[in-house]
Amino acid sequence: MSFDGMFTHAMVNELNQNLTGGRIAKIQQPFANELILTIRSNRKNQQLLLSAHPSYARVQITKQPFENPAKPATFVMSLRKYITSAIVQGFHQLNNDRIVMIELSAKNELGDIHEYTLIIEIMSRHSNIFLINKETGKIIDLIKRVSPENNSFRGLLPNDDYKLPPKQDKMNPFEASQKEFDGLESAGDIRQKFEGIGIDTSDELFARLDEAHNIILSYDSPTPNAAHLIKNGKLGFFPIPFSKTTKDSKNYSSLSELLDNYYLDRARVDRIEQQTKSITHRLSIILKKDKSKVKKLNKQLKQTEIMDKYNLYGELLTTYMSKIQRGSKSIKLTNYYNNEEVEIKLNPEYSPSDNAQSYYKKYRKLQNSIPHIKEQLEITNNEINYLESVLASLEYVDIEDVDGIIEELIESGYIKKKRKNGRKKRKKTVGEKFVTTNGIEMVVGKNNIENDKLTMKLAQKNHYWLHVKDIPGSHVILKDSDPDEESIVEAAKIAAYYSKARDSDKVPVDYVQVRNIRKPNGAKPGFVIFEGQKTILVDPDRDLVAKLKE
Structure with a gap:
């Protein structure tokens, strides 16, 4: 379901309690x-x-952990003041709208007490957060400033009077009796009559119309769970159990x-996209050019298939030189390798000898181009694989690992190093540590430079290396020379989770001892070759990641 007014009702109760x-x-x-407001309550800090x-x-x-940006935004400076x-x-x-008001003193x-209201309006792309002076009713500041020409209904700038969004002439379902639901003919009728009810909620209420009032009251004591909806298979979040969900429901405290x-991956990917939008755009442009270059090179390589024919034409023209009349546009000669007749085009302005040399020249030109084409293909394909691995890593790394990927791109020459902003650099640790159920330590690289360091420098030769087969992903090192089967399966699931x-x-996840891995000279970060590997099929497991994280 969506974060509708019903969910907002239950959440406000939870926030008041905590x-x-x-x-x-x-x-x-x-x-x-x-x-993010860190609030000291009940002897502990809560975000x-x-x-x-x-x-x-x-x-x-x-x-979830968060880091402050180097330069605080105007809005946060106002709030701090x-x-x-x-x-x-x-x-x-x-009422039952998606508007939450936080009363503050x-x-x-000078020690004088002032009253403020922090308001969050949850309205899709029009969502906003306001700090209101309760005494004057004016907006002190807001997270999204909107100029008058883009919003004629109300002022959305500091010092404007705060005005509520347009009111909906609907009933608050928490003030309704069961009679108000009787006789309604569709889920749409429920949404039309009652405020703050989303599509999934109205579908549930209509399916159980005779107990709609009791369902609404149950929002005051929720039993939160996540499950897939039967109608479309999509994962949803619910404050109470819904009847139209699959049996994979998972409850939360x-x-x-x-x-x-629910938002762990969705919000993480979005935040990473915000931080790396310009970088991914640049890499995508390079990737597009590389793929276009590979097509051209493959086309050139295919054209070299004709070179043996040019060599044959040169041989035949040289052998049957006496049969060629100057000024001819073509000639039919017998191929003495298979006794088939071959028609060869000629340049009438060339002598018979020049025509033969012309075909030899074409042959040598194509022959000499093959090593260069193959070399360029290898270089370009390696770059494509590398860029795809970097872009893929942005899909599965945590937000705090983005800096490492940016440093990797700077070292690789894809982006320029920014000027120092005075922030202290955190002490670097290579990889993220996990411990298997049976006590074996493993480490996961979070970018290609870390992958190289883990595999080629830090891992011992008898340790085991794991990586998803033929798909961009992290290197995983299992620090044991003879790991048990359960540990290998767990490490493989971790490798699958930290991959595209x-x-x-x-x-499919490959695993092999580090002694069987080598890095070719000049290879891009993270690229290795190996032999003697075994392959295991596993399902990525987020819960296992949380359980085994050191």
């Missing part, structure tokens, strides 16, 4: 559309995520944990 009375300890804006993303707008408690150390008085929802420099899991085949089933 964060009301807490103090804002830290304010971050790690991405353009997302805000409140407010997202105005056009596709993933939501509000939740999150346990007014609501750092503010007390969270409570959360409430506007904070002291200014809270709505926030449910959303963290993450969303596939029955992924």
Whole structure:
């Protein structure tokens, strides 16, 4: 289901239970559309995520790690000025709409208490986050500023009066009795009559119309789960069990944990795309040129197939020189290798000898071009494989690993090094560590330079190396000379997860001892060749990744 008004209702209850009375300890804006408030509540710090993303707008408690950008955005600077150390008085929802209001009280420099409201409007591409001065009703700042010419209904700039979005003339389902549902003839009628009900929710309510009121009341004590919908097979998130889901339902302890899991890959890929948009665009252009070049080179290579015919024509013309009349446009001669007649075109302006030499020249030109074409094909194909591996790695690495990929591209000469911004570099650790169920350590490379270091420098010769077969992915080193079968399967599942085949089933994974791996001279980072490998079929396993992570 979507983050509709019903889900918002349940989430507001969860936030009130966990964060009301807490103090804002830290304010971050790690991405353009997302805000993180670290709130000290119940003797622990909890991260409140407010997202105005056009596709993933939501509000939740999150346990995902975030890093501050080098330069704070204007909006986060405004928030830090007014609501750092503010007390969270409570959360409430506007009727059953997707508008959440967070009431705050904070002291200014003189110790005077001021009231503020932090409002998140969850409205797809129009989603926004506002800080409102409760005393004046004016907008102090907002995460997405919109000029008047692009929004005639209300002001969306600092110092404008805050005005609610256009009101829908619909009933709040939490204030309705069962009678209000009786007689409705379709799920569309439910959406038309009641506020904040999404398509999946209305389908569920209509399927169980005689108990619709009780279903709505159950949103006050949710049992969050993720499952695939029967009608389209897509994975959805639900605050209560829905009848039209498959049996693969997975329950979570809270709505926030449910959303963290559901959005884990979706939000991660989107955030990485935001950070690397210009880089991926550049690499995609190079990749497109390389693929076009390979087509041309293969075409040139195919043209060399005719060179043996040119050599034969030269031989025949030389052998039967006396039969050729000057000024002829062609001549038919017997091929003495198979006794078949061959018609050879001639240049009437050339002598018989010049015509023969012309064919020999064409033959030598094509013959001499083959090594160059093959060399260029190898170089270009290697670059294609490398670029595809880099682009693929951006699909499965974590957000904190992007810097390593950017450094790799700088070292490889694909992008220019930016000027230092004064940020302290974190101490580099090569790869991510895991421990198998049976206690064997393994390490996963997160970019091609790490893959090289792990495999060619850090791994011992008797350790085992794993990699998805013929698909871009991370190198995995299993630090054991004789690993048990269960550990090999677990390492293979990790290798499949950290690859472009993450969303596939029955992924082939090669494994072999490091002693059987070598890196060709001049090969791109991450490229190795090996022999004597065995192959195992496994399914990528996200839960296993979380379980085995050191």
